[in-house]
Amino acid sequence: xxxDIGPSNIETAFVLEALxxxxxxxxxxxxxxxxxxxxxGPTPGLAEVQLGQxxxxxxxxxxxxxxxxxxxxxxxxQFSSELSNLAAPNLDASSGGRVSAQEVAISRMVERVIxxxxxxxxxxxxxxxxxxVWAVRVDLHFLDHGGNLMDAAAAAAIVALRxxxxxxxxxxxxxxxxxxxxxxxxxxxxxxxxxxxxSFAFLGALGELAVLDPSLLEEQAQAASxxxxxxxxxxxxxxxKAGGVPLSPEQIQRCTxxxxxxxxxxxxxxxxxxxxxxxxx
Amino acid sequence: MGDTKIVIxxxxxxxxxxxxxxxxxxxxxxxxxxxxxxxATTAGVLHSAKDNTQYWVVSNxxxxxxxxxxxxxxxxxxxxxxxxxxxIGSAHDALLPLLAFEGATKRNKxxxxxxxxxxxxxxxANSLMDPEIECFxxxxxxxxxxxxxxxxxxxxxxxxxARRLIDSRxxxxxxxxxxxxxxxxxGLNGRVWINTASPATTVLVANAIKNSEFLxxxxxxxxxxxxxxxx
Numbered sequence: 001x002x003x004d005i006g007p008s009n010i011e012t013a014f015v016l017e018a019l020x021x022x023x024x025x026x027x028x029x030x031x032x033x034x035x036x037x038x039x040x041g042p043t044p045g046l047a048e049v050q051l052g053q054x055x056x057x058x059x060x061x062x063x064x065x066x067x068x069x070x071x072x073x074x075x076x077x078q079f080s081s082e083l084s085n086l087a088a089p090n091l092d093a094s095s096g097g098r099v100s101a102q103e104v105a106i107s108r109m110v111e112r113v114i115x116x117x118x119x120x121x122x123x124x125x126x127x128x129x130x131x132x133v134w135a136v137r138v139d140l141h142f143l144d145h146g147g148n149l150m151d152a153a154a155a156a157a158i159v160a161l162r163x164x165x166x167x168x169x170x171x172x173x174x175x176x177x178x179x180x181x182x183x184x185x186x187x188x189x190x191x192x193x194x195x196x197x198x199s200f201a202f203l204g205a206l207g208e209l210a211v212l213d214p215s216l217l218e219e220q221a222q223a224a225s226x227x228x229x230x231x232x233x234x235x236x237x238x239x240x241k242a243g244g245v246p247l248s249p250e251q252i253q254r255c256t257x258x259x260x261x262x263x264x265x266x267x268x269x270x271x272x273x274x275x276x277x278x279x280x281x
Numbered sequence: 282m283g284d285t286k287i288v289i290x291x292x293x294x295x296x297x298x299x300x301x302x303x304x305x306x307x308x309x310x311x312x313x314x315x316x317x318x319x320x321a322t323t324a325g326v327l328h329s330a331k332d333n334t335q336y337w338v339v340s341n342x343x344x345x346x347x348x349x350x351x352x353x354x355x356x357x358x359x360x361x362x363x364x365x366x367x368x369i370g371s372a373h374d375a376l377l378p379l380l381a382f383e384g385a386t387k388r389n390k391x392x393x394x395x396x397x398x399x400x401x402x403x404x405x406a407n408s409l410m411d412p413e414i415e416c417f418x419x420x421x422x423x424x425x426x427x428x429x430x431x432x433x434x435x436x437x438x439x440x441x442x443a444r445r446l447i448d449s450r451x452x453x454x455x456x457x458x459x460x461x462x463x464x465x466x467x468g469l470n471g472r473v474w475i476n477t478a479s480p481a482t483t484v485l486v487a488n489a490i491k492n493s494e495f496l497x498x499x500x501x502x503x504x505x506x507x508x509x510x511x512x
Contacts, residue, residue, distance in 0.1 A: 008356040008398040014434040018480035025434075027488050 012221045019209045024218075026052075031212045031258050034148075036266060038159055038273035044186065045164030047273075049156040052215070053146025058156035059139045060164040064178070067126070067133040075125020076135040077115050081107045081153065087145035088216070106149055109240055110140070110157050113195045113229045117237035120161060124190035127169050127176045134166060136189065147216035150227055151266075154197035159270055162191055163277065193231040195238070196266045198259035200226045207245035212258060226252070228259035232267050288321040288338060296336060309337025310348060341441030345370040345470035347406035352427075352447070353414060354435060354468030357397045365393060367401070370437075370470045373411045377401060381415035383424035391429070398430040400466050400474065426466070433464065433476030436487050440471045442494045453493035456505035457486055485512060 006012075015025055022030060034052035045060030067074060081103045114120055125134040138160060140153050165186035168179045201214035201222040211218055214225070224243030230236055236256070241247065288294065288311075296306055296319045308314065311323035321327070325340025347353070347369065355367035355375060364378040377399065379390045393399070405413035416427040438446075445451055446467045454465065463477040463486050473490060477483045489508050493501050 006396075008435060009394065009396040010398050010430055010433060011435055012396075014480065014483070018484060021480050023480045023484055025436075025484060025487070027484050 006220045007217055011217060015217055015221045016203055016209070019203055019211065024211060024215075026215055030210070031262075033213045033262055033265070036155070036269050038155065038269055040159060040163045040273055040277035045160050047156050047160035047163055049152045049159065051146070051148060051152040051155075051213070053144055054148060054152045055143040055146075056149065056152040056156040057141040057143055058153075058160035059141070060136060060160045061139070062134050062136045062164075062166050064127065064132050065135040067130060069130075072130035073126045073133075074122040075133040077111075077120055077122060077125075077138070078135065079107045079111045079114075079138045079140065079157065081110070081140040081142065083142045083145075083149075087142040102149075105242075106140070106153050109150060109197075109227065109238075110138070110154050112238045112240075113154050113197060114157060114161070117193075117195050117229070117231075119158070119191055119193050119195050119231075119237070121190035121192060128171060128174070131174075132176055136161075136164075136166075145216060147214050147219045148199050150199050151197045151213065154195070154229070155266060155270060158191075158194055158196075159273060161189060162194070162270075162274055164189055193233065193235075194267055194270060195229050195231045196263045196270070197227055197229050198262045198266070200228075200255050200258075202226065202243070202245060202247065202251075205245075207243070207247060207251075210251060210255065212262065226255055228256055228263075230259060230263040232264075234260060286327040287325070288327045289324045290320075290322050292321045294319040294321060294327065294336065296333065304334050307335045309335065311338025311340060312336055339441070339444070341439050343439055343471065344372070345440060347371050347375065347403045347412040347470075349403055349406045351403050351469040352400065352467065353403060353470040354398060354400055354430075354466065354472035354474055355414065355470070357393055357395055357399065359395070360393075367399065367414060369412070369414065369468075370472065371412060375401075375403070375412040375414045377414050377416065381417060381419075382428065383417045383422065393429060398435055398474065400427050400430060400468065402427060430466070430474055433474055434483050434487060435472055435474045436491065437472055438491055439494065440469065442490075443467055443469050443471045443473065446473060446490065451493075452498035452501040453490055453496075453505065456502045457489055460505065460509045461486065481512070485509075 037050040040047045047058045049056050083100060083103045127133055138157050142149060165188055167181055168184045168187050170177050201211050201218050202224040203209040203222050207223040223245040227240040229238040311321060311325055313320055313322050321338055323338050323340045325338040327338055329336045353369045355369040357365045358368050359366040364376050366374045367377045369375045382391050399416060401414040401416045403412055404415045417423060418425045461482050463475055466474040475483055475486050477486055485508055489505050492504060496504060
């Protein structure tokens with residue numbers, strides 16, 4: 001039985017000591033983002049994001065179900081994440097299928113970022129009001145844990161959703177015909193905007209040392225974390241602050257300013273990856 | 282050493298020499314004896330030395346399997362009546378008895394906090410028991426460099442790289458040592474502890490060692506030179 005013990009005391013102490021001298025353990029600057037590599041395909045709805053050592057695979061699938069009675073015209077979008085000790089050996093493998101707190105936190109945050117920011121048009125997933133809607137499912141698999149799973153997971157999810165094609169449907173009266181992909185080209189989902197997550201970690205007893213895109217070690221040593229979600233129109237879609245240490249308004253403002261420029265870069269990377277995969281098809 | 286020979290688990294290794302009856306065969310990591318045959322237990326490159334009387338398999342992996350007398354770096358995760366439980370990256374935590382320190386007696390035992398990093402050598406390693414480690418040489422009773430690490434920084438690397446670093450002739454260590462002074466302790470469980478005068482240098486040394494994994498001696502020297510110039 002292996003418990004999550006985190007880093008040793010001298011590692012944590014070193015991270016803080018180095019940060020006080022503006023040095024990060026992997027040699028990056030305080031507001032440097034790791035290289036983001038995004039690949040899509042070969043099948044629609046499959047995306048892999050690499051953020052430094054962190055690797056996340058997102059898979060989108062869909063099926064036809066009955067809508068919930070209180071929202072008869074809205075399709076369903078579900079997110080699930082799986083964090084096994086494939087990603088990091090200290091993650092609990094003995095939980096026996098139970099969903100860990102971290103998995104729940106990531107799924108919920110991705111859900112907030114993508115569904116509650118109305119990035120995905122759930123009404124467009126309706127086939128026959130009250131009878132048939134599409135249920136879209138996004139599975140996030142974490143292949144390697146190098147820190148900042150949040151940003152990588154959100155990017156993978158939105159890329160996979162934009163890359164996904166669902167079967168085309170024609171409705172005649174009360175009949176819905178779902179066309180085979182070979183018969184009629186599948187259609188993309190209706191996505192209004194592309195939200196992008198940018199995470200910060202705050203270290204030190206008062207959370208006075210802020211870093212962008214924390215590594216695993218920095219995450220384990222952090223006192224608080226803060227995630228800003230923005231889209232290409234510079235709209236804030238979601239904010240998430242975790243950890244006990246309070247942050248000042250100035251800190252939040254500064255992070256949001258930094259996030260603004262980083263979100264642009266990430267959006268560009270996402271668009272380039274999607275463009276590259278569509279031209280290669 | 283002849284051509285590179287790659288073995289996979291179960292392979293029978295031909296260890297016969299002219300006077301097989303007289304020579305004593307020594308088998309290193311990755312090999313085992315079944316009846317009269319020598320068989321490989323890991324996939325890797327077969328090495329031999331001393332006129333084919335010593336054999337071992339060099340492989341690279343990330344999960345540590347303890348072996349006797351190997352130096353390891355571990356983190357203390359629990360304290361028991363007679364010892365500490367230490368995470369050394371193996372499937373089971375290792376036991377570090379309170380008396381396995383230099384000069385420790387029943388009255389005078391070291392008091393280590395949880396999360397302390399210790400450098401130790403594996404004393405007991407077999408498949409039926411939890412591994413046991415010790416922070417001194419049990420023959421001489423001296424610490425010989427083992428014990429608690431009070432400062433510096435530790436990072437993880439592959440087991441193959443750790444095994445190469447333990448050789449003091451490792452090119453990256455030589456190249457770095459020519460440029461900056463630093464202390465290093467290599468655990469064969471894929472953990473490397475380093476200490477230098479400043480955090481910036483520590484980060485530089487750590488990253489240089491990590492980057493050296495797939496470089497040859499010449500490339501190592503070039504990489505270190507570039508890193509030192511940038512600083």
